[in-house]
Amino acid sequence: MDHDAYRKQSIERWERAAAGWSAQRARWARDTAPVSFRMVELADPQPGHTIVELACGAADVGLLAAELVRPGGKAILTDGSEAMLELARTRAEELDLPDVELKPMDAEWIDLPAADADAILCRWGLMLLADPSASLRECRRVLRPGGRLVLAAWAPEAENPWTAIAQEEAARMLGLDAPPTSKPREPGMFAWRDPQTIIEALHDVGFVDPHVEQVDMTLRFDDLDDWWDTLLDMSPSLYEGVAKLTPEQRDDLRDAVDARAEAASTGGDRIELPARTHVAFAEA
Numbered sequence: 001m002d003h004d005a006y007r008k009q010s011i012e013r014w015e016r017a018a019a020g021w022s023a024q025r026a027r028w029a030r031d032t033a034p035v036s037f038r039m040v041e042l043a044d045p046q047p048g049h050t051i052v053e054l055a056c057g058a059a060d061v062g063l064l065a066a067e068l069v070r071p072g073g074k075a076i077l078t079d080g081s082e083a084m085l086e087l088a089r090t091r092a093e094e095l096d097l098p099d100v101e102l103k104p105m106d107a108e109w110i111d112l113p114a115a116d117a118d119a120i121l122c123r124w125g126l127m128l129l130a131d132p133s134a135s136l137r138e139c140r141r142v143l144r145p146g147g148r149l150v151l152a153a154w155a156p157e158a159e160n161p162w163t164a165i166a167q168e169e170a171a172r173m174l175g176l177d178a179p180p181t182s183k184p185r186e187p188g189m190f191a192w193r194d195p196q197t198i199i200e201a202l203h204d205v206g207f208v209d210p211h212v213e214q215v216d217m218t219l220r221f222d223d224l225d226d227w228w229d230t231l232l233d234m235s236p237s238l239y240e241g242v243a244k245l246t247p248e249q250r251d252d253l254r255d256a257v258d259a260r261a262e263a264a265s266t267g268g269d270r271i272e273l274p275a276r277t278h279v280a281f282a283e284a
């Protein structure tokens with residue numbers, strides 16, 4: 001893999017995806033709240049602490065922590081995409097948290113002083129990086145000794161039908177071996193599906209006592225159209241894959257994914273699909 005080409009393409013994709021993430025922001029914050037709360041609980045922010053969020057998007061996690069480091073503390077919210085960081089800025093204004101710091105920043109090169117942060121949060125970002133170990137080394141440098149990293153990475157596809165159904169069927173329609181989110185040894189949504197991968201990555205850069213646990217969620221949609229539109233809004237790789245299909249192929253894809261989503265839904269008239277994430281934590 002050409003790491004530099006991947007980095008450039010990835011950030012360009014997130015810049016384009018920001019409008020869709022903006023449209024889905026409230027629903028995403030609501031349905032992923034169990035993960036946000038657990039991550040903040042594990043980070044244990046206290047008044048006066050400095051907390052950093054990497055790859056923050058709308059900063060659902062970092063803005064919760066920002067409330068808890070007041071007074072006297074500092075919340076630094078960072079993302080490699082300026083358009084995604086804009087979502088965090090809007091949300092911080094809505095929550096009347098004018099003192100959070102928003103910094104465009106690549107998670108592989110954390111432009112912050114050494115041994116300064118009490119906690120670093122990163123939800124569903126690290127496994128997307130070209131070189132996650134570079135970012136983890138940077139996290140360890142920026143954390144004070146004993147400071148905590150708390151991260152989330154998606155559990156296996158089978159536990160995440162809310163998106164895996166669409167990724168798998170689209171890949172099949174495009175004639176790919178595996179969805180672009182799932183190729184082994186490449187960055188992607190499911191690259192850290194095996195908890196052992198996370199433990200080893202943390203150990204390898206010197207983090208102490210890493211643990212991984214699971215958090216379950218339910219993602220809720222009005223109907224199948226709402227589910228599909230949400231996925232296209234939020235998944236740059238799915239959006240690009242579907243754009244390559246003919247109108248007939250798109251219809252066939254919708255038939256295939258709708259049947260699977262309906263079968264997997266637990267929501268009666270609505271579409272409710274299970275989701276599971278790993279939440280990992282370790283000390284610097």
Ligand SMILES: C[S@@+](CC[C@H](N)C(=O)[O-])C[C@H]1O[C@@H](n2cnc3c(N)ncnc32)[C@H](O)[C@@H]1O
Pocket residue numbers: 010011014015054055056057058059060078079080081084105106107108122123124125128129
């Ligand atoms: C799946 S979204 C997660 C957003 C947010 N953390 C959440 O949980 O809702 C991935 C985020 O990672 C950011 N990102 C991707 N590559 C990055 C990089 N190299 N450095 C910093 N942020 C990056 C994207 O801009 C996007 O906001």
